[in-house]
Structure formats: structure tokens, C-alpha cells
Amino acid sequence: MPDHVIPAPQVPSIPTRDGGTFPVRRVYCVGRNFAAHAVEMGHDPDREDPFFFQKNPDNLDASGDFPYPPNSSDVHHEVELLVALKSGGSNIALENALDHVWGYAVSLDMTRRDLQGQMKKAGRPWEIGKAFERSGPVAPLVPAADIGHPDQGRIALNVNGEPRQEGDLNQMIWKVPEMIAYLSEYFTLAPGDVIMSGTPAGVAAVVRGDVMEATIEGVGSLRVKVT
Numbered sequence: 001m002p003d004h005v006i007p008a009p010q011v012p013s014i015p016t017r018d019g020g021t022f023p024v025r026r027v028y029c030v031g032r033n034f035a036a037h038a039v040e041m042g043h044d045p046d047r048e049d050p051f052f053f054q055k056n057p058d059n060l061d062a063s064g065d066f067p068y069p070p071n072s073s074d075v076h077h078e079v080e081l082l083v084a085l086k087s088g089g090s091n092i093a094l095e096n097a098l099d100h101v102w103g104y105a106v107s108l109d110m111t112r113r114d115l116q117g118q119m120k121k122a123g124r125p126w127e128i129g130k131a132f133e134r135s136g137p138v139a140p141l142v143p144a145a146d147i148g149h150p151d152q153g154r155i156a157l158n159v160n161g162e163p164r165q166e167g168d169l170n171q172m173i174w175k176v177p178e179m180i181a182y183l184s185e186y187f188t189l190a191p192g193d194v195i196m197s198g199t200p201a202g203v204a205a206v207v208r209g210d211v212m213e214a215t216i217e218g219v220g221s222l223r224v225k226v227t
């Protein structure tokens with residue numbers, strides 16, 4: 001193996017509940033996977049399917065702090081179920097899709113909404129609004145071997161104790177097996193890939209000092225301070 005010409009970057013990883021680490025290869029995110037959120041963003045869920053975009057693996061952050069990012073004055077929380085894959089492939093059949101899941105976590109798809117809005121309007125990619133530093137706060141992963149594969153249960157987020165987001169996993173337009181099967185038709189999935197499953201209604205802005213508390217029934221909770 002030839003020497004690298006610069007030091008090799010570390011493989012990003014996120015913690016697991018039992019003290020292990022899960023190395024992350026890719027981060028796929030689902031957009032508009034809850035009808036009520038599609039409506040609040042000005043879209044008609046009966047006419048538009050969900051879709052995918054990506055964050056960077058090193059955007060995931062289990063520190064419990066979310067540093068308010070630069071170049072935005074409208075940063076929104078989006079509570080999401082994160083699905084972590086232990087195996088992958090292409091053209092995965094729906095009925096086998098859950099066999100590829102290692103576990104689940106509560107996560108946040110933090111979004112520079114003002115910049116995302118500008119990009120949408122101009123028909124440009126969303127990275128500047130979605131894939132910035134520490135834009136993916138995440139709780140420790142919980143193994144599917146312990147909790148099974150949650151397909152229903154409350155998903156909610158409070159800010160400073162006040163309810164903001166609320167929904168149920170059973171409202172997801174694309175269920176977890178469908179997301180995996182669909183993605184595997186376009187990309188070769190692999191161990192270490194994670195999928196953030198989309199957010200229920202109630203997204204809104206945060207300011208420095210806010211404390212976000214997210215919960216997903218059967219999966220866990222996540223507390224993040226905006227710093």
C-alpha cells in the first residue's frame with residue numbers, strides 16, 4: 001500500500017448505546033416523508049413523492065452541542081429516525097430490506113432554512129443548507145437486535161420544554177424497507193451507510209441557548225443545546 005501524501009482523514013463514527021462505535025460511510029436523507037411537513041413547506045404530498053439528498057458522514061455529531069452555524073439567521077430543527085446499515089447491496093428486495101439494518105437512533109437534520117430556500121428557488125443543490133458542520137446531532141445507536149424495527153410510535157421535539165414537532169412513525173410515506181429498497185436501485189448501499197428518514201410537521205427556528213429535546217418512542221431520546 002503506497003503512503004498517502006497527506007495524513008489519512010479519520011473515518012467518522014457515531015457511538016452505540018453499549019459503548020461501541022459505528023463507522024459511517026454515507027448519510028442519505030429523505031425529504032418530505034411526512035405529508036404534514038410537506039404541506040407546511042408549501043408542497044402537495046399527493047402530487048410529489050419523497051426524495052433523497054445527502055449530508056456528509058462527519059456532519060454527524062453526538063456531543064450534545066449544536067454550534068449555531070455561520071451565514072444563516074433561520075436555522076431549523078428537524079427530528080428524524082436514523083437508520084444504520086450493517087450490510088448493503090444493489091436492488092435489495094423489499095422483503096429483505098430490514099435484514100440490512102444494524103440499528104436506529106434519534107437524530108436531527110439541522111437546516112439553514114434561509115439558504116435552503118434560496119437554493120430551492122434557484123434550482124440549485126441543497127448542500128449549503130443541509131450539509132454543514134455538525135448539522136446532524138445524533139443520539140447513541142440502539143441495536144435492532146434489542147428493539148426490533150420500529151414502524152410506529154411517537155416522534156416529537158420540544159424546545160426549552162415547549163412542544164414544537166409531533167408525529168408518528170406510522171405517518172412516514174416511505175417506510176424504512178421502502179427507503180432501503182429504493183436507495184439500492186440508485187446507489188450501492190454498504191455497511192456504515194445511514195439514512196435519516198424525514199421529519200414530521202412543526203419545524204421552526206432555534207436561537208443560541210435553546211435546548212432541543214427529541215424523542216422517538218421505542219428508540220430513545222436526544223438532548224442538544226444550541227451554542
Ligand code: MN
Nearest residue numbers: 078109198199
Ligand atoms: Mn430532514
